[in-house]
Amino acid sequence: MTLSFSGIAHNQSPNSQNQIHSDEMAQRYGFKGGLVPGVTLSAYLTQPGVLRWGTEFLNRGFAEIKVVRPVYDTRPFDVAVTLLDEKTYSAKLIDETGSVRAESRVGLRVQSSELELPKPLGLQQLPDVFDPPLATPETFRELKAKGCFATRYLWHAGHAMASYFLDPASMPSVLRVDTDVSSAEGYANTSFILGCANWIFAANALMNPWVHLQTTHHNFAAITPETEVLAEMVVLDLFERRGHQFADIRVGLFDASSLQPLAEIEQRAIYQLRS
DSSP: OOEEEEEEOOSSHHHHHHHSGGGHHHHHHHHHHHHHHHHEEEHHHHHHHHHHHHHEEEEEEEEEOOOOOOTTTTTTTEEEEEHHHHHHHHEEEEEETTEEEEEEEEEOOOOGGOOOOOOOOOOOBEEESSOBOOOOHHHHHHHHHHHHOEEEEEETTTTTTTSSSSSSGGGGGGOOOOOTTTTTOOOHHHHHHHHHHHHHHHHHHHOOEEEEEEEEEEEOOOTTTTTTEEEEEEEEEEEEEEEEEEEEEEEEETTTTTTTTEEEEEEEEEEEOOO
């Protein structure tokens, strides 16, 4: 099976609350246009894992992903895959100029190194009406000390992250939600799974714009259609570098009904760009 592939980048979030995905805001910060979300790039880098291992990847796969340069909507890219062993590969997302834009290590956990399953923390649910505080170092220090609100997200066929390509036919059938495709199984893809970490991050503090940089995530159960996902977040670390304010967070995802662990994500992001 050939795992390397080519594609056209698709900005799933041009109207996102995080306006770094819009042309106007991104250009204000020196970019050529709206940035394709980091979670979308992550879906491209994990697609070879879904093709190779199918639902096994959705049940016990992992990925370490770093976005190193922006990717823009409608631009062609290649995902170059190198098999490291039977259960692991590395991959680079490369643009039409040959520049590496993102890189990853992806694989399956082996039985001897299974992670301890995350446990729900019982965090307070985000109120229906809530104005999050402005994202400042003081706000994030308080979130780190006192805790964050939990959130919920429904995975369904009409979700904005249901296709990480403009043409869903470019996705593996196990991830496709098209009701007219007999092989479509509709499991949640990486852009939704990592998107849950983005959304809870932004729900707890008002950030605009902010930039997703890197993640390490582990899948524990494939997310089936119409699953309500409970997300819980803790702030791990805060630091400043070159005028940017960074946060490291950990997010646990659980089936909201059964509390079965679905995934765990560690994410680094710039929550406040230098002006």
